[in-house]
Amino acid sequence: xxxxxxxxxxxxxxxxxxxELQVMDARLLPPGMEAVRDVQxxxxxxxxxxxxxxxxxxxxxxxxxxxxMLPRAEAFAVxxxxxxxxxxxxxxxxxEGNLFSAPRAWWMLHTFGVSRVSILAGGLQGWKAxxxxxxxxxxxxxxxxxxxxxxxxxxxxxTDVLLISHxxxxxxxxxxxxxRFNAEVDEPRPxxxxxxxPNSLNVPWNTLVEQGKLxxxxxxxxxxxxxxxxxxxxxxxxxGSGVTAVVLILALTALGxxxxxxxxxxxGEWGSRDDLxxxx
Numbered sequence: 001x002x003x004x005x006x007x008x009x010x011x012x013x014x015x016x017x018x019x020e021l022q023v024m025d026a027r028l029l030p031p032g033m034e035a036v037r038d039v040q041x042x043x044x045x046x047x048x049x050x051x052x053x054x055x056x057x058x059x060x061x062x063x064x065x066x067x068x069m070l071p072r073a074e075a076f077a078v079x080x081x082x083x084x085x086x087x088x089x090x091x092x093x094x095x096e097g098n099l100f101s102a103p104r105a106w107w108m109l110h111t112f113g114v115s116r117v118s119i120l121a122g123g124l125q126g127w128k129a130x131x132x133x134x135x136x137x138x139x140x141x142x143x144x145x146x147x148x149x150x151x152x153x154x155x156x157x158x159t160d161v162l163l164i165s166h167x168x169x170x171x172x173x174x175x176x177x178x179x180r181f182n183a184e185v186d187e188p189r190p191x192x193x194x195x196x197x198p199n200s201l202n203v204p205w206n207t208l209v210e211q212g213k214l215x216x217x218x219x220x221x222x223x224x225x226x227x228x229x230x231x232x233x234x235x236x237x238x239x240g241s242g243v244t245a246v247v248l249i250l251a252l253t254a255l256g257x258x259x260x261x262x263x264x265x266x267x268g269e270w271g272s273r274d275d276l277x278x279x280x
Contacts, residue, residue, distance in 0.1 A: 003090065005106075005254055006121040006213055009130040012092060016049070022085055023092045024054040027124070028101035028243065031067075031188040048127060049135040052083040054093060054105050056243070066269045067189070067241040068104070070155060076112050077148035084141025087148065090116040097125030097212040103246040107262065111155070112148040119250075122212035156236050156263045158270065165198050165277070170234035170259075172200035173227070175244045176267065183280035189240065192271035195278040197238065203227045205239065205247040220251050234259040241268040 015021055025047045029039050043053050059079055061069040071079075077087075085091065091109055095102040102119045109117045120127065128134065156164075164170045174196050179185045181202040183194035196202070207223055208215055215223075224231055235252060239245035242264045252260040270276055 003116040004118050007118045008121050009127045012120055013132050020090050022089045023048050023051040025051045026054040026093045026102050026105035027095045028056045044137055046134045050139055052139045056104055066265050068243055070264055073112055073148040073150040077146045080146040081143050084144045086144040087114050087146045092118050092120055094120035094123045097123030099209045099212050101243055103250045104243045107246040111151050126212050154261055156261050158265055161263045170236050171229055172197055172236045173248055174200045174202050175205040175239035175248050177204050178202055193278055195280040197270055198277050198279040201227050201229055205244040208247055208251045214251050214254055220255055231255055231257050236261050236263050238263040238266045240266055242266045
């Protein structure tokens with residue numbers, strides 16, 4: 001049976017004690033919110049039972065100067081084993097309920113070889129609204145078996161994107177808000193140029209989302225078409241730091257698109273450079 005992209009709160013509640021199931025909390029604060037909110041404290045105050053914290057910040061490559069870059073497979077596997085997560089199980093990831101960061105966790109797990117990953121539709125908010133139980137405090141699970149191997153075909157590097165921007169061969173789609181794409185406002189991360197990668201298209205990630213899940217397929221098709229995207233052609237998704245770009249990949253996956261890759265450096269890399277072309 002094909003693993004669904006989403007599971008409902010009712011389905012998860014019914015299957016919560018299945019031996020083959022594990023749940024992870026993948027909430028992440030948008031840039032600039034760290035000064036006013038403590039996401040770790042929020043997790044400890046309320047999370048799904050036995051759901052360890054999949055910390056996207058901590059699980060990034062900290063040798064890179066750019067945010068949220070994919071870590072090495074070995075480091076990711078060690079971190080998952082320490083969380084008690086098994087690569088052989090059906091993993092359910094969730095975020096606050098805005099579909100902001102759970103797709104990034106979904107993508108990372110798939111990229112490192114986990115075959116069964118789903119997202120909780122509605123996230124934490126939806127679970128609470130359904131009246132299901134929450135837990136507090138840290139989650140300590142026994143160490144598990146987790147094997148990881150990186151599928152490099154899912155990731156594009158700066159040199160790949162520069163070539164595509166110049167010569168075509170794929171469509172670069174930027175998931176940032178239109179005012180950031182169009183250089184009308186500063187980036188939330190300091191020190192970045194305004195603007196976008198030349199010859200890229202703009203599909204703001206939140207236009208694809210409704211109540212913590214994707215909009216219906218026909219609406220997704222229309223939104224991509226209205227932005228000039230041909231979903232029959234290869235896509236490279238980009239955003240501010242490689243997180244919300246995965247919402248585009250998730251939506252394209254829901255529409256049956258298989259050739260959708262991520263520019264992991266995204267604007268955090270491109271916009272920090274003075275030697276790259278920028279469109280405004």
